[in-house]
Amino acid sequence: MRIEEAGHWERPFPVRYLIVAEGDGDDAPVLLGRCAAVEGLFTDPAPPPREVLVLRGCPPGATAGWLGTAWIVGRTASGYEAWWDLVDAEILSVAPSTDDPALVDVAVGGGVRSDDWHRDVDGPFLRFELTLGHGSPVAVGTSVPGLAADRDDPPDLPVRLIGCEPAEPMRAALRKRRGKHPGYTGLWTLDDTGRVMDRRAIGFDVEWTRPSVLGGALVDVLLLTDAELLPGAAARPVWRQRRSGRPGRPGDWRGLTEPAKKAWLSLAPQNTRSSEPDRSGGEYHLAGAAVEDLTGLHCALGEALLGPGGYYGWGLDALADCLGGGFGVVPPFTLVWHDFAATERELAGYPEEVARMLEERGVLVRRA
Structure with a gap:
């Protein structure tokens, strides 16, 4: 079956999602299956554990207070950048620097998401900027002890495909009971008109397959998916609004x-x-x-x-x-x-x- 024809079936409920393997380059996408619903799509990942980081040797100017979403950017002499995300960040204190009393140390609390690219750095970081993503940095220091520590990735989250009709490539993968479909696997979401409104990677890491709660010859499939690939709770009302078609x-x-x-x-x-x-x-x-x-x-x-x-x-x-x-x-x-x-x-x-x-x-x- 061609993907263009997959948005309709002879059942009392509509097709809402397509599972698609997208090839490289000019390779055409391959329909793996289609299903009526997905449970867990709007789950948020657990926030990272909170830490306290100290930007040392900053010029005065920063003040204590809540920042919200922020970043620390490390920069080398060549201009190389590495970014660390700070979740629910707050400047806890600004105190005279332990290295130079004319400067200050800025203590920042927040959840830290690592940027693994710092492992490919082409030289030592010369400066670290605490930034909100626009305007001038909030603070600029010469070091941040502990920033480059290894941190655990957030656990994968369960996503359940409900009322799924697998095509042969997906049936072959499911017969293995547990495994990943080779290549890029995406979930395409259809709106009420049958038009694709969202395409996103979800992978195909299968935990189990069972006869569907919707009956018939359909199956339910539990996948484990990288939490960062899901739209999250904030997207739910937007998707509900956009289901009816274009704004x-x-x-x-x-x-x-x-x-x-x-x-x-x-x-x-x-x-x-x-x-x-x-x-x-x-x-x-x-x-x-x-x-x-x-x-x-x-x-x-x-x-x-x-x-x-x-x-x-x-x-x-x-x-x-x-x-x-x-x-x-x-x-x-x-x-x-x-x-x-x-x-x-x-x-x-x-x-x-x-x-x-x-x-x-x-x-x-x-x-x-």
Whole structure:
């Protein structure tokens, strides 16, 4: 059966998900199976254990207080970067440095997610920046003892495919009772119209297979999946809203939490995939009022250029990719950025970075 035909079957409940093996390069994706429901898709991973890290030898300026999501970035003389995620971060204290009383040591508490790339470092780290991801760093130190320690990966989470009809490649894998399908295995989620609204890797690490609770010749399959690959609890209301099809109203993302906006953006590329060639020229309007966070700014930019639910990047690197073509709109064009000054005050320098990148790539940005 072709994937294009897999979204419908003769049962009293719809197909909601496809299990697909995606090949490398030009290899066509292969349908492994289809199912009616998935249990555990919106589970959040357990937060990492809390630690206290101290950035030593920082210039004065940092103050104690809650940060939320933050990062520590290590930099070498060559410009190599390694990032460590800090979950629910807080500056606990700022005290005179043990190395130089003219400097300060900044103690930060939070859950730490490792960046394994630090093992490939091309030289010693010369500085460490505590950052919120935009604007100037909160603190800059010369060392962070214990930062590069090995940490356990979060455990895989159970994801249960309910009412699954396996195709032959999947049946062959399931006959092994436990094992992984070779290559990349993804879960494609269908909306109410049968259109694919999300594609994500879940792997195919099978714990068990049983006759389905939905009866018939269907089976239920329990997989163990990397927690970081799941959409998480914040995505549930967004997915529920988007099940009905493409967004029809501008600004439906406004008022969502930032994790929910990230879920909104993760679904947006499916709205903008098109066989039509990129267009250039014309004037577009970005509504900067009430943009509350970085993710909201990228929601607003995608909406300005491609309509409700449009995607045009979720960060500076992704924005650069979109400007290079393949996402519907390419420079030159004009972007009228309404309430730019208010957006700049809210996001402390990030809008100016976005505007500068747009201008460098041939976009005329009019700050209204």
